[in-house]
Amino acid sequence: MNKNPLEIIQKNDEELFNTITASRALAFKESTLPLKEKLLIALALDASHGAVDGVKTLAKRAIEAGASKEEIMDTLRVTYFISGVGSIYTAARALEELFS
Structure with missing residues (x-):
């Protein structure tokens, strides 16, 4: 998969996209x-x-x-x-x- 599957979300709701991105970063950070x-x-x-x-x-x-x-x-x-x-x-x- 070359294309970001959330690209459509990013284009249409930047705030939601940023929330998802922040959640991903939190979930996958080294801890x-x-x-x-x-x-x-x-x-x-x-x-x-x-x-x-x-x-x-x-x-x-x-x-x-x-x-x-x-x-x-x-x-x-x-x-x-x-x-x-x-x-x-x-x-x-x-x-x-x-x-x-």
Whole structure:
């Protein structure tokens, strides 16, 4: 995904866009949980919600933050246990290009 999916929000409601951006910065700042772990949690949630593009983006960011493919797959084991097989199909579509 090359285009910012929130571009339409930014163009039409700058205040909302800034609120979302600030929330993202707060959620993903280094703190008690390392960034890598936060990204893996977010990846699991996006897989649970069927967000293929979100899983793809978060997997790339997690790898950049030091996550291994094995850590991503381990995250998906927990995701599957909690959210079911649909989350795995979402993740498979998202990871196909990245892991091939």
